[in-house]
Amino acid sequence: MSFTTISTSLENGIYLITVNRPDKMNALNKTVIRELGEAIDHVYTKPDIRAAIITGSGAKAFVAGADISEFTSLNAAGGEALAKLGQDLVFSRIENCPKPFVAAVNGFALGGGCELALACHFRTASEQAKFGQPEVNLGLIPGYGGTQRLTQLVGKGRAMELMMTGNMIGATEAKDMGLVNHVTTAEELLPKTISIIQTIISKAPLAVAEIIKLVNIGAVGDPSGLEQEIYSFGQLFDTADAKEGASAFLEKRKAVFTGK
Numbered sequence: 001m002s003f004t005t006i007s008t009s010l011e012n013g014i015y016l017i018t019v020n021r022p023d024k025m026n027a028l029n030k031t032v033i034r035e036l037g038e039a040i041d042h043v044y045t046k047p048d049i050r051a052a053i054i055t056g057s058g059a060k061a062f063v064a065g066a067d068i069s070e071f072t073s074l075n076a077a078g079g080e081a082l083a084k085l086g087q088d089l090v091f092s093r094i095e096n097c098p099k100p101f102v103a104a105v106n107g108f109a110l111g112g113g114c115e116l117a118l119a120c121h122f123r124t125a126s127e128q129a130k131f132g133q134p135e136v137n138l139g140l141i142p143g144y145g146g147t148q149r150l151t152q153l154v155g156k157g158r159a160m161e162l163m164m165t166g167n168m169i170g171a172t173e174a175k176d177m178g179l180v181n182h183v184t185t186a187e188e189l190l191p192k193t194i195s196i197i198q199t200i201i202s203k204a205p206l207a208v209a210e211i212i213k214l215v216n217i218g219a220v221g222d223p224s225g226l227e228q229e230i231y232s233f234g235q236l237f238d239t240a241d242a243k244e245g246a247s248a249f250l251e252k253r254k255a256v257f258t259g260k
Protein backbone atom coordinates (compact mmCIF):
# COMPACT_ATOMS: atom_id res chain seq x y z
CA MET A 1 0.00 0.00 0.00
CA SER A 2 1.56 3.29 -1.00
CA PHE A 3 0.19 6.54 0.35
CA THR A 4 1.15 10.05 -0.76
CA THR A 5 0.03 12.19 2.20
CA ILE A 6 0.41 9.82 5.13
CA SER A 7 2.99 7.21 6.06
CA THR A 8 2.40 4.04 8.03
CA SER A 9 4.46 1.40 9.77
CA LEU A 10 3.63 -1.66 11.82
CA GLU A 11 5.79 -2.83 14.69
CA ASN A 12 4.84 -5.35 17.38
CA GLY A 13 1.14 -4.96 16.60
CA ILE A 14 1.19 -1.14 16.81
CA TYR A 15 0.32 0.67 13.59
CA LEU A 16 1.85 4.14 13.43
CA ILE A 17 -0.02 6.50 11.12
CA THR A 18 1.82 9.76 10.40
CA VAL A 19 0.12 12.60 8.55
CA ASN A 20 2.84 13.70 6.20
CA ARG A 21 2.41 17.18 4.69
CA PRO A 22 4.84 19.10 6.90
CA ASP A 23 5.12 22.03 4.45
CA LYS A 24 1.35 22.58 4.94
CA MET A 25 1.36 21.87 8.68
CA ASN A 26 -0.14 18.44 7.87
CA ALA A 27 -3.47 20.05 6.94
CA LEU A 28 -6.24 17.61 6.09
CA ASN A 29 -7.05 17.88 2.41
CA LYS A 30 -9.32 15.42 0.59
CA THR A 31 -6.43 13.07 -0.17
CA VAL A 32 -5.35 12.93 3.48
CA ILE A 33 -8.92 12.13 4.52
CA ARG A 34 -9.19 9.38 1.90
CA GLU A 35 -5.81 7.89 2.81
CA LEU A 36 -6.56 8.06 6.54
CA GLY A 37 -9.79 6.23 5.72
CA GLU A 38 -7.79 3.47 4.00
CA ALA A 39 -5.35 3.22 6.91
CA ILE A 40 -8.29 2.94 9.30
CA ASP A 41 -9.68 0.12 7.12
CA HIS A 42 -6.44 -1.74 7.79
CA VAL A 43 -6.80 -1.27 11.53
CA TYR A 44 -10.32 -2.71 11.39
CA THR A 45 -9.50 -5.66 9.15
CA LYS A 46 -5.89 -6.78 9.74
CA PRO A 47 -5.53 -9.15 12.70
CA ASP A 48 -1.83 -8.33 13.10
CA ILE A 49 -2.74 -4.68 13.89
CA ARG A 50 -3.68 -4.52 17.57
CA ALA A 51 -3.71 -0.74 18.08
CA ALA A 52 -2.93 2.50 16.26
CA ILE A 53 -1.17 5.78 16.94
CA ILE A 54 -1.82 8.92 14.90
CA THR A 55 0.84 11.61 14.83
CA GLY A 56 2.12 14.35 12.52
CA SER A 57 5.39 14.64 10.64
CA GLY A 58 7.89 17.42 11.23
CA ALA A 59 8.68 19.35 14.35
CA LYS A 60 5.85 21.90 14.23
CA ALA A 61 2.48 20.34 13.61
CA PHE A 62 0.29 17.41 14.51
CA VAL A 63 -2.40 18.60 12.09
CA ALA A 64 -3.20 22.33 11.70
CA GLY A 65 -6.76 21.70 10.58
CA ALA A 66 -8.72 21.07 7.45
CA ASP A 67 -6.99 22.42 4.36
CA ILE A 68 -8.33 25.96 4.13
CA SER A 69 -7.36 26.21 0.46
CA GLU A 70 -10.15 23.71 -0.30
CA PHE A 71 -12.74 25.96 1.38
CA THR A 72 -12.86 28.77 -1.16
CA SER A 73 -15.11 26.98 -3.66
CA LEU A 74 -17.51 25.50 -1.09
CA ASN A 75 -21.19 26.38 -0.72
CA ALA A 76 -23.59 25.02 1.91
CA ALA A 77 -24.04 21.64 0.23
CA GLY A 78 -20.32 21.28 -0.40
CA GLY A 79 -19.42 22.17 3.19
CA GLU A 80 -21.92 19.69 4.54
CA ALA A 81 -20.62 16.98 2.21
CA LEU A 82 -17.01 17.69 3.26
CA ALA A 83 -17.88 17.34 6.96
CA LYS A 84 -19.95 14.21 6.40
CA LEU A 85 -17.30 12.49 4.31
CA GLY A 86 -14.61 13.19 6.92
CA GLN A 87 -16.78 12.04 9.80
CA ASP A 88 -17.87 8.88 7.94
CA LEU A 89 -14.43 7.89 6.63
CA VAL A 90 -12.23 8.95 9.51
CA PHE A 91 -13.49 10.56 12.71
CA SER A 92 -16.44 8.38 13.70
CA ARG A 93 -14.63 5.25 12.55
CA ILE A 94 -11.66 6.04 14.79
CA GLU A 95 -13.96 6.68 17.74
CA ASN A 96 -15.90 3.46 17.21
CA CYS A 97 -12.96 1.24 16.32
CA PRO A 98 -12.77 -1.81 18.61
CA LYS A 99 -8.98 -1.47 18.65
CA PRO A 100 -7.36 1.39 20.59
CA PHE A 101 -6.45 4.57 18.74
CA VAL A 102 -4.18 7.08 20.50
CA ALA A 103 -3.25 10.55 19.23
CA ALA A 104 0.39 11.45 19.90
CA VAL A 105 0.17 15.22 19.50
CA ASN A 106 3.56 16.65 18.59
CA GLY A 107 2.70 20.25 17.67
CA PHE A 108 -0.25 22.32 16.42
CA ALA A 109 -3.53 20.42 16.75
CA LEU A 110 -5.95 23.01 15.43
CA GLY A 111 -9.45 22.73 14.00
CA GLY A 112 -9.75 19.36 12.28
CA GLY A 113 -6.40 18.42 13.86
CA CYS A 114 -7.76 18.96 17.36
CA GLU A 115 -10.85 17.03 16.27
CA LEU A 116 -8.68 14.18 14.94
CA ALA A 117 -7.05 13.96 18.37
CA LEU A 118 -10.49 14.16 20.04
CA ALA A 119 -11.78 11.25 17.95
CA CYS A 120 -8.99 9.03 19.28
CA HIS A 121 -9.61 7.07 22.48
CA PHE A 122 -7.12 9.21 24.37
CA ARG A 123 -4.29 11.63 23.73
CA THR A 124 -0.65 12.11 24.67
CA ALA A 125 1.15 15.36 23.90
CA SER A 126 4.63 16.80 23.70
CA GLU A 127 5.45 20.04 25.49
CA GLN A 128 5.30 21.76 22.06
CA ALA A 129 1.67 20.76 21.43
CA LYS A 130 -0.92 23.46 20.99
CA PHE A 131 -4.64 22.82 20.82
CA GLY A 132 -7.43 25.00 19.52
CA GLN A 133 -10.63 25.23 17.50
CA PRO A 134 -10.00 28.41 15.48
CA GLU A 135 -12.81 27.89 12.94
CA VAL A 136 -14.64 30.91 14.35
CA ASN A 137 -11.81 33.05 12.94
CA LEU A 138 -12.92 31.86 9.48
CA GLY A 139 -16.60 32.47 10.17
CA LEU A 140 -17.10 28.76 10.63
CA ILE A 141 -17.56 26.14 13.35
CA PRO A 142 -15.84 22.79 13.94
CA GLY A 143 -17.22 20.27 11.42
CA TYR A 144 -15.42 17.06 12.34
CA GLY A 145 -17.10 16.50 15.72
CA GLY A 146 -15.50 19.25 17.82
CA THR A 147 -18.72 20.74 19.20
CA GLN A 148 -19.66 17.31 20.54
CA ARG A 149 -16.41 15.56 21.49
CA LEU A 150 -14.64 18.59 22.97
CA THR A 151 -17.69 19.24 25.16
CA GLN A 152 -17.78 15.61 26.31
CA LEU A 153 -14.11 15.73 27.21
CA VAL A 154 -13.58 19.11 28.87
CA GLY A 155 -17.12 20.19 29.81
CA LYS A 156 -19.48 22.76 28.41
CA GLY A 157 -17.91 25.96 29.79
CA ARG A 158 -14.37 25.23 28.64
CA ALA A 159 -15.55 23.92 25.25
CA MET A 160 -17.68 27.02 24.72
CA GLU A 161 -14.76 29.32 25.53
CA LEU A 162 -12.27 27.46 23.32
CA MET A 163 -14.63 27.36 20.34
CA MET A 164 -16.03 30.89 20.70
CA THR A 165 -12.66 32.60 21.23
CA GLY A 166 -10.67 30.43 18.82
CA ASN A 167 -7.76 30.74 21.30
CA MET A 168 -4.98 28.17 21.45
CA ILE A 169 -3.90 26.44 24.64
CA GLY A 170 -0.62 24.69 25.43
CA ALA A 171 -0.04 21.11 26.48
CA THR A 172 -0.08 21.73 30.24
CA GLU A 173 -3.37 23.59 30.12
CA ALA A 174 -4.77 20.85 27.86
CA LYS A 175 -3.71 18.27 30.44
CA ASP A 176 -5.23 20.28 33.28
CA MET A 177 -8.60 20.24 31.55
CA GLY A 178 -8.47 16.53 30.68
CA LEU A 179 -7.89 16.98 26.97
CA VAL A 180 -4.62 15.04 27.11
CA ASN A 181 -3.54 12.32 29.53
CA HIS A 182 0.26 12.76 29.48
CA VAL A 183 2.70 15.50 28.51
CA THR A 184 6.27 14.53 27.56
CA THR A 185 9.32 15.97 25.87
CA ALA A 186 9.27 15.74 22.07
CA GLU A 187 11.72 12.81 22.18
CA GLU A 188 9.69 10.88 24.73
CA LEU A 189 6.31 11.31 23.03
CA LEU A 190 6.30 8.17 20.90
CA PRO A 191 8.14 5.93 23.41
CA LYS A 192 5.67 6.94 26.15
CA THR A 193 2.67 6.42 23.86
CA ILE A 194 3.98 3.04 22.70
CA SER A 195 4.61 1.96 26.27
CA ILE A 196 0.98 2.70 27.25
CA ILE A 197 -0.30 0.86 24.20
CA GLN A 198 1.94 -2.13 24.92
CA THR A 199 0.21 -2.44 28.27
CA ILE A 200 -3.21 -2.27 26.64
CA ILE A 201 -2.46 -4.85 23.96
CA SER A 202 -1.18 -7.28 26.59
CA LYS A 203 -4.78 -7.39 27.92
CA ALA A 204 -7.77 -9.31 26.55
CA PRO A 205 -8.74 -7.71 23.20
CA LEU A 206 -12.46 -8.49 23.51
CA ALA A 207 -12.57 -6.83 26.93
CA VAL A 208 -10.71 -3.79 25.55
CA ALA A 209 -13.19 -3.59 22.66
CA GLU A 210 -16.15 -3.68 25.07
CA ILE A 211 -14.58 -0.93 27.19
CA ILE A 212 -14.26 1.30 24.11
CA LYS A 213 -17.86 0.60 23.08
CA LEU A 214 -19.35 1.17 26.54
CA VAL A 215 -17.35 4.31 27.36
CA ASN A 216 -18.48 5.76 24.02
CA ILE A 217 -22.09 4.93 24.85
CA GLY A 218 -21.80 6.67 28.22
CA ALA A 219 -19.97 9.68 26.79
CA VAL A 220 -22.98 10.63 24.65
CA GLY A 221 -25.29 10.34 27.64
CA ASP A 222 -27.08 7.22 26.39
CA PRO A 223 -29.14 6.09 29.40
CA SER A 224 -28.87 2.44 28.31
CA GLY A 225 -25.15 2.42 29.20
CA LEU A 226 -25.52 0.64 32.54
CA GLU A 227 -27.85 -1.99 31.06
CA GLN A 228 -25.43 -2.58 28.20
CA GLU A 229 -22.56 -2.88 30.66
CA ILE A 230 -24.41 -5.62 32.56
CA TYR A 231 -24.98 -7.48 29.28
CA SER A 232 -21.37 -7.13 28.08
CA PHE A 233 -19.99 -8.13 31.49
CA GLY A 234 -21.99 -11.34 31.25
CA GLN A 235 -21.07 -12.04 27.63
CA LEU A 236 -17.36 -11.86 28.41
CA PHE A 237 -17.67 -14.80 30.83
CA ASP A 238 -18.24 -16.97 27.77
CA THR A 239 -14.87 -16.03 26.28
CA ALA A 240 -11.72 -18.13 26.50
CA ASP A 241 -9.83 -15.03 27.64
CA ALA A 242 -12.00 -14.56 30.74
CA LYS A 243 -11.39 -18.20 31.69
CA GLU A 244 -7.67 -17.74 31.06
CA GLY A 245 -7.61 -14.51 33.10
CA ALA A 246 -9.18 -16.09 36.18
CA SER A 247 -7.10 -19.31 35.87
CA ALA A 248 -3.87 -17.36 35.47
CA PHE A 249 -4.63 -15.28 38.55
CA LEU A 250 -5.40 -18.35 40.66
CA GLU A 251 -2.33 -20.18 39.34
CA LYS A 252 -0.19 -17.10 40.03
CA ARG A 253 1.03 -16.80 36.44
CA LYS A 254 0.74 -14.18 33.70
CA ALA A 255 -2.37 -14.58 31.54
CA VAL A 256 -1.89 -15.34 27.87
CA PHE A 257 -4.83 -13.87 25.99
CA THR A 258 -5.83 -14.98 22.50
CA GLY A 259 -8.71 -12.63 21.68
CA LYS A 260 -11.22 -15.49 21.81
Ligand code: COA
Nearest residue numbers: 023024025027064065066067068069108110111112134135
Ligand atom coordinates in the same frame (compact mmCIF):
# COMPACT_ATOMS: atom_id res chain seq x y z
N1 COA B 1 -4.87 24.75 5.63
C1 COA B 1 -4.07 24.98 4.59
N2 COA B 1 -2.79 25.39 4.71
C2 COA B 1 -2.32 25.55 5.94
C3 COA B 1 -3.09 25.32 7.09
C4 COA B 1 -4.42 24.91 6.90
N3 COA B 1 -5.23 24.62 7.92
N4 COA B 1 -2.33 25.59 8.19
C5 COA B 1 -1.13 25.96 7.73
N5 COA B 1 -1.11 25.95 6.38
C6 COA B 1 0.00 26.28 5.47
C7 COA B 1 0.22 27.78 5.39
O1 COA B 1 -0.66 28.35 4.47
C8 COA B 1 1.66 27.82 4.93
O2 COA B 1 1.69 27.50 3.56
P1 COA B 1 2.70 28.34 2.57
O3 COA B 1 4.08 28.08 3.12
O4 COA B 1 2.47 27.71 1.23
O5 COA B 1 2.30 29.77 2.68
C9 COA B 1 2.29 26.65 5.68
O6 COA B 1 1.22 25.78 6.03
C10 COA B 1 3.00 27.06 6.93
O7 COA B 1 2.09 27.78 7.75
P2 COA B 1 2.42 29.23 8.36
O8 COA B 1 1.12 29.89 8.67
O9 COA B 1 3.37 29.96 7.49
O10 COA B 1 3.17 28.79 9.72
P3 COA B 1 3.22 29.57 11.10
O11 COA B 1 4.21 28.84 11.94
O12 COA B 1 3.38 31.03 10.90
O13 COA B 1 1.74 29.36 11.74
C11 COA B 1 -0.22 28.08 12.32
C12 COA B 1 1.28 28.06 12.05
C13 COA B 1 -0.68 26.63 12.48
C14 COA B 1 -0.53 28.88 13.60
C15 COA B 1 -0.95 28.76 11.14
O14 COA B 1 -0.53 28.12 9.94
C16 COA B 1 -2.44 28.67 11.19
O15 COA B 1 -3.08 29.43 11.92
N6 COA B 1 -3.06 27.75 10.39
C17 COA B 1 -4.47 27.64 10.25
C18 COA B 1 -5.09 26.97 11.45
C19 COA B 1 -6.60 26.91 11.30
O16 COA B 1 -7.29 27.91 11.20
N7 COA B 1 -7.11 25.67 11.30
C20 COA B 1 -8.50 25.43 11.23
C21 COA B 1 -8.91 25.20 9.83
S1 COA B 1 -10.66 24.86 9.74
